Amino acid sequence: xxxxxxxxxxxxxxxxxxxxxxxxxxxxxxxxxxxxxxxxxxxxxxxxxxxxxxxxxxxxxxxxxxxxxxxxxxxxxxxxxxxxxxxxxxxxxxxxxxxxxxxxxxxxxxxxxxxxxxxxxxxxxxxxxxxxxxxxxxxxxxxxxxxxxxxxxxxxxxxxxxxxxxxxxxxxxxxxxxxxxxx
Amino acid sequence: xxxxxxxxxxxxxxxxxxxxxxxxxxxxxxxxxxxxxxxxxxxxxxxxxxxxxxxxxxxxxxxxxxxxxxxxxxxxxxxxxxxxxxxxxxxxxxxxxxxxxxxxxxxxxxxxxxxxxxxxxxxxxxxxxxxxxxxxxxxxxxxxxxxxxxxxxxxxxxxxxxxxxxxxxxxxxxxxxxxxxxx
Numbered sequence: 001x002x003x004x005x006x007x008x009x010x011x012x013x014x015x016x017x018x019x020x021x022x023x024x025x026x027x028x029x030x031x032x033x034x035x036x037x038x039x040x041x042x043x044x045x046x047x048x049x050x051x052x053x054x055x056x057x058x059x060x061x062x063x064x065x066x067x068x069x070x071x072x073x074x075x076x077x078x079x080x081x082x083x084x085x086x087x088x089x090x091x092x093x094x095x096x097x098x099x100x101x102x103x104x105x106x107x108x109x110x111x112x113x114x115x116x117x118x119x120x121x122x123x124x125x126x127x128x129x130x131x132x133x134x135x136x137x138x139x140x141x142x143x144x145x146x147x148x149x150x151x152x153x154x155x156x157x158x159x160x161x162x163x164x165x166x167x168x169x170x171x172x173x174x175x176x177x178x179x180x181x182x183x
Numbered sequence: 184x185x186x187x188x189x190x191x192x193x194x195x196x197x198x199x200x201x202x203x204x205x206x207x208x209x210x211x212x213x214x215x216x217x218x219x220x221x222x223x224x225x226x227x228x229x230x231x232x233x234x235x236x237x238x239x240x241x242x243x244x245x246x247x248x249x250x251x252x253x254x255x256x257x258x259x260x261x262x263x264x265x266x267x268x269x270x271x272x273x274x275x276x277x278x279x280x281x282x283x284x285x286x287x288x289x290x291x292x293x294x295x296x297x298x299x300x301x302x303x304x305x306x307x308x309x310x311x312x313x314x315x316x317x318x319x320x321x322x323x324x325x326x327x328x329x330x331x332x333x334x335x336x337x338x339x340x341x342x343x344x345x346x347x348x349x350x351x352x353x354x355x356x357x358x359x360x361x362x363x364x365x366x
Contacts, residue, residue: 012314012316012330012339012354012356013197013329013330013334014196014197014330018336025336131195133195135354137338137339137340137341137356138338139306139330139336139337139339140336141332141333141334141335141336141337142332142333142334146196147195147197147322149324149325150325151196151322151324151325153208153322153323153324154321154322154324155211155320156195156320156321156322157320158320158346158350158351158352161344161346161352163344167339167340168341169344169352169354171195171318171352173195173320
């Protein structure tokens with residue numbers, strides 16, 4: 001079955017952004033020619049799920065070609081309906097239904113590209129199968145947490161840890177299937 | 184100068200205890216003969232700082248000999264005064280003053296043994312020099328966070344990462360001294 005994976009950077013204190021969507025701390029680990037395994041990871045992904053705010057942010061910062069390039073199916077989770085653009089679908093239905101349908105179909109793996117709201121809804125329903133978390137060597141002190149309070153417990157299996165000379169540590173876990181909730 | 188160190192376990196989602204001080208998730212990584220470097224770390228410690236609630240918890244769970252064994256100076260941070268017991272001092276003054284005094288004295292290193300309130304007051308004043316964080320392979324979902332919101336930014340240098348076959352990953356950082364606040 002297709003996996004749903006997270007591939008995300010967070011500060012040691014667990015934030016994926018400082019207040020006001022400030023991502024400048026990621027510059028600490030920017031290094032020419034070092035993508036921390038992103039291209040290799042993306043080679044096995046044909047579907048991306050992300051929140052509408054994250055989508056709009058990336059479009060503003062990076063341009064529409066980052067997602068709307070015809071290479072992958074993009075599902076933008078939103079409360080307001082919008083017409084599709086190429087392979088980019090604006091989805092306002094139930095997130096769990098979408099993920100369960102996608103997982104049941106054939107294809108490469110599925111990548112959740114944030115933001116925290118979508119990630120935590122997926123966590124609340126035990127839908128994330130693989131966690132690749134790049135820990136940035138900083139305490140940013142405040143901002144948007146990767147893990148919000150009040151989620152179900154989820155046991156993990158450590159698959160791999162990579163360290164980089166920039167001080168980034170990449171932790172790779174998979175979800176341990178839980179008999180209690182049958183997934 | 185003496186260092187103030189943190190040596191603590193947290194779930195991947197950043198909790199040091201589940202709600203109601205439940206530490207049972209630590210059992211996931213318990214292994215006969217494996218102390219994850221604790222004895223080696225403690226060999227360089229002659230002073231422990233900890234919060235009163237943590238002290239009482241350990242006394243109840245482990246017995247008074249864990250701290251009150253005459254081997255180290257113990258500072259229990261509390262709001263209510265209490266008479267010293269051997270080398271255990273109940274300290275109700277300013278925490279920053281205490282740490283600055285201890286750091287200026289000769290001796291081995293200083294260990295903050297929790298809880299979250301004392302740790303975060305130390306973080307708020309950029310007083311922790313070394314972070315040894317053992318990441319337990321679980322999302323516990325809720326509880327007491329190691330890092331509370333609204334602390335100052337603190338850049339870190341990654342010193343070392345150790346992995347263990349129980350799935351525990353130990354991250355070791357030191358504080359990068361910050362010209363801005365002169366410490």
